[in-house]
Amino acid sequence: MGIGTTHTIALIGSGTIGLSLAALHLTKDPHSKVIIYDTRPDLEAYINSTLPGYLVNADVQQCMARLHLAPTLKDAVERADVVQEQGPENLPFKQSLWPQIETHAPSHTLFLSSTSGIPASQQCTSMRDPSRLLVVHPYNPPHILPLLELVPSPQTSPETTTRTQSFFARLGRVPIPLTRECPGFVSNRLAFALLREACSLVSQGIVSVQDLDSIVTSSMGPRWSVAGPFKSYHAGGGTEGLRGFMEKIGGTVGMCWEESEKGYRENNIVVGGEWQEEVCRQAEEAYGKSGVGDTAERDRKTRRVLEAVGERERGR
């Protein structure tokens, strides 16, 4: 899989993640061939009506000409360099899928699962060679947001991870390998930690759902687009860096952590707690009952933010 060779990518499953990944491969590598396998009966009409919307800033016709629909799983994977699976989040499905793929795919093919929660170590139990399977967790939508978390099982070979990392880096993505499996991986663990505090503060009546969102978009959102939390606080610590930050602000940090724990305990901030109704009600009041809105505007702005930060897509 050197630069300049033509890659064939087989995508198993064509939900929103599958479509976004198809767009990623088709637009970031102008020579790639993408094969989609999905059991839905209206697949061709569905792909033709939805995928072009994902192909922004690209020659749609040229992209669609490199897209193929496979009638069987065997047809999808037998000439693939990369197989990416985004089927149902269902362990038996994935456990039975990989041995079939293993039977039909070439020996060099990368086997990647887009799961957000089922680790490779559980998916691989019926594989002949579990060293070939790697979780590649995208941040939605992956044709726009560059992060891919690579989460190896204890059986995944280092070569599988490094080849996958090179492959996505050449597509201008940001593939980050974790050292090992962990529930929620890293991105969701971080985001859900902030979400919990957000739910707690809203449920305590300190701030509304909409005002909390405004606080984030006008402060840490832009800040963390440019530099992550550690780099930001390292800069905030002056000549002593993060060490200086913890010395100067540590007292406040510790007080906040204690207050947060107290807030979760006293307001029962667990999933399904009473607080949930009020937070959902406020979200509906602020943003409408349905969450289906104008993703085109969101995606356009997100692209512009990424360009503003430094042409990350072109630079790597």
Place this chain on the structure above:
Amino acid sequence: MGIGTTHTIALIGSGTIGLSLAALHLTKDPHSKVIIYDTRPDLEAYINSTLPGYLVNADVQQCMARLHLAPTLKDAVERADVVQEQGPENLPFKQSLWPQIETHAPSHTLFLSSTSGIPASQQCTSMRDPSRLLVVHPYNPPHILPLLELVPSPQTSPETTTRTQSFFARLGRVPIPLTRECPGFVSNRLAFALLREACSLVSQGIVSVQDLDSIVTSSMGPRWSVAGPFKSYHAGGGTEGLRGFMEKIGGTVGMCWEESEKGYRENNIVVGGEWQEEVCRQAEEAYGKSGVGDTAERDRKTRRVLEAVGERERGR
């Protein structure tokens, strides 16, 4: 203080926040007059050498012509429409400052403290009229990042808050009033909640400091520049909005929250814990021993991100 009138802003204290606020007022309102009061002996030389660096995309000479240094506190505040205090984070200092300001300032003047931790209810104890004092907590640097958290004490009058909100909205800022005082206010509570999880994951060896920063800048940073966490998850829940999100993903969210708590407990993620040395070491390895870096580049990129999101500064 209607639109079009000339405002005089007295800034008490000229550290980095004071300089940034001076730049904010001078550049966002081309008719404002800014008066700085600070007891440092080299004030004039210091201001002349540092402030111009903050006046980006502005007529520096025209801005500096509207800046005045006051020899005494009385001179600073006696004709001010707004007094903003960013002196030492020291309760006795602030408690003794406000009654002096109250003695010399006009009756319509807004009294605002930039403190990140000392609530107005503690600062105001010696004031004749505590209803005039409001905490206005900026997100650093305030001449770039638009958030201002307005944190009223139980004594702060609603009028003080609404007048302050209007004043900063007219400067193209995002002033968000909280309903009441809370330790760390909202922005730091949210950011420190994510920071704790980040420290925990690094201390568990799952990801490095630098890779964690890359994860944030390539996923939730850009996402949360465009839409806050609630709006994002509301969109992620499809036709059922946030309610649908919690139904579909709630199990994973709950599991992450439990894992996070376990991680804090087992790895003693409190301020001053053993984990801190390794996190600081990795930050130094990744970003250099000193946190003092190229803030010009950071600030330029941050401005571009804010422009990309929607000209927030001009739109309000």
